[in-house]
């Protein structure tokens with residue numbers, strides 16, 4: 017190791033602590049989702065369940081670039097985004113189990129996690145559905161002179177939707193503060209990107225709207241954080257929308273119902289060599305940034321947090337049938353601001 021001044025050592029150790037924090041965040045997501053798969057098989061989680069195992073670096077890296085006043089819009093594959101944004105595991109797990117204690121009172125389930133306190137504006141079951149919402153949030157900030165960023169996550173499948181093109185066009189035309197984060201995992205359900213898109217270089221789509229774009233290794237959390245940091249600051253400084261193409265891969269099927277017959281098992285195994293978690297562990301270990309037994313301790317803490325969240329959800333309440341119509345209509349018109 018090179019000799020350091022005390023101040024330099026501090027900075028180095030702060031950076032190392034931060035990298036350990038990134039690892040912890042990815043582990044929390046990975047282990048929670050592995051537990052979700054078990055709970056689904058045990059029918060404690062019902063409905064649709066889309067896991068993002070393999071893609072954790074995207075959510076974690078981008079969230080690090082955001083501030084509390086920023087906004088996030090995500091897709092139905094959003095458990096990790098919700099956790100990385102700061103929602104509690106308890107509120108997420110209770111929602112997954114359909115309990116009133118969940119972040120959406122158990123009415124949304126896996127695809128509709130929502131939390132105004134952390135400005136997490138969903139979870140959305142509609143492919144591409146979050147894009148116009150993000151543009152609307154950014155338009156509101158723009159009109160109110162707020163220097164906030166709206167990060168909008170969507171999949172490669174959304175790029176084929178009209179909403180993508182309308183949203184990109186308006187965001188660029190009106191110079192709105194949106195950070196478009198395309199999680200390109202090469203498939204939309206069972207359809208490979210090249211079967212759905214005439215142009216598979218997605219950053220060219222952004223270029224078509226004069227939106228600056230970066231292609232990023234979405235399996236490397238440090239690369240994602242770095243790119244998202246630069247892009248978010250450009251957006252915040254009034255540079256208009258920016259686009260990140262996060263090249264990633266899901267290791268599991270599209271959803272719990274998907275038999276996953278449309279891709280070669282060898283392809284999955286190849287991508288697993290780039291698993292963002294072991295990659296970061298190796299990097300931290302090589303730099304002696306992960307202390308002796310620290311990974312095991314971290315795993316134990318994460319396991320305890322998950323078991324606490326599951327116990328909380330299990331002990332939660334199912335909404336009574338007589339409440340079914342609550343929130344469907346408003347008893348009185350909303351007051352004008």
Ligand SMILES: Cc1ncc(C[n+]2csc(CCOP(=O)(O)OP(=O)(O)O)c2C)c(N)n1
Nearest residue numbers: 093141142143171172173174201203204205
């Ligand atoms: C408007 C609309 N069309 C079709 C569907 C059905 N559908 C659900 S997920 C999905 C694939 C989307 O793929 P992508 O955007 O790449 O996200 P990923 O699942 O890969 O994260 C489709 C077509 C939908 N939910 N909404």
Ligand SMILES: [Mg+2]
Nearest residue numbers: 171172203204
């Ligand atoms: Mg996809």
